Amino acid sequence: MKMNQLFYKRCLRMYAWYSSQRKIWGEPCPKTVAQCLRFILSIARLKFEFYFLDNLYLPYIEIAITTRCTLKCKHCSSYINTIEEKDLYSLTFEEFKRQIDNLLANVKKLHVLKVFGGEPLLNQDLDKILRYSLANKKISNVILTTNGTMDISDKLISIMKEHRKKMYVNLSNYTSNKELSPRLKTIELLNKCKENSIATIFDENLLWRETSEIKYSGRTPKEIRKYFFKCTKRCLHIKKWTLYPCPWAAMYDFKNLYLPSLQIVKNWSAWTKAGGGTIEKIDLSNPVKKETLVRFYSNSDYLACGFCSIIEDNLKKRVIPAIQE
């Protein structure tokens, strides 16, 4: 199987870095000699596995198991606040399982699966979803991200505790937002996880960036590609039976913006044909072929990057998290 440079850069480098340093997130950047060595060895092993054993390793995928939420944050980066009631969904366990099974049908390992939403604790099948993800030998680590407004049941705690070596609870720290104080159980949840030896990810000083309105930026295909290369986010995202390059791409599609935009971006189809191999998203209703995943990871012409404002948003002033509409 052929694999172009981008696939190495974006996918294998991240996987090699995370697995060799036992990290679950962050940009690959070795600092000490030992770290460099581990990283290089890991890259060599992954290349060997890919070329000689035909094994595929994926670094990170997140899945929105519900778009329902207990909050309505003005600057929600997943734009959950903008979804109309009729379009909200929650996955059943069977739907979750089929999507993950189809995604991983031809994958050797996924380093991190992040389960989030919306608010994932609102999903009635969360216990089954976590149990399945944690017992799945292809998945090395599972992160559950919650906004801290709901209790984590004893049943969920015991499932997480049983697999605590690969389980992380990412507790979004909205405690600096005093308006939310009466609704937040963040500190109790932190203590509960600690008492049960479940690892937590908690940012003491969390601040947010303001988000921008979703609209087509007017970028040309060349500018779209440039934008993609500037982006440091590598947060592949599953929404409604589809794998996208990021949650923002998922949201643009959710709002049916892609097709009309194809007509706006001049010469898009001719240009991508010339570049070859463009694949914007992957359907997860059937098992995904290895070649499809490699093409997807190798792509640098995502139409979604024509809508994105993440680079401009990152320059905006920081705001208190989870301000409500």
Ligand SMILES: C[S@@+](CC[C@H](N)C(=O)[O-])C[C@H]1O[C@@H](n2cnc3c(N)ncnc32)[C@H](O)[C@@H]1O
């Ligand atoms: C979209 S939320 C979904 C999970 C859950 N509802 C929560 O709020 O934690 C996923 C993550 O995005 C972060 N996030 C949302 N909007 C953000 C923004 N405008 N700036 C920075 N982080 C943001 C949240 O803090 C959370 O850690």
Ligand code: SF4
């Ligand atoms: S809690 Fe806020 S940031 Fe998290 S999904 Fe809900 S609206 Fe978005």
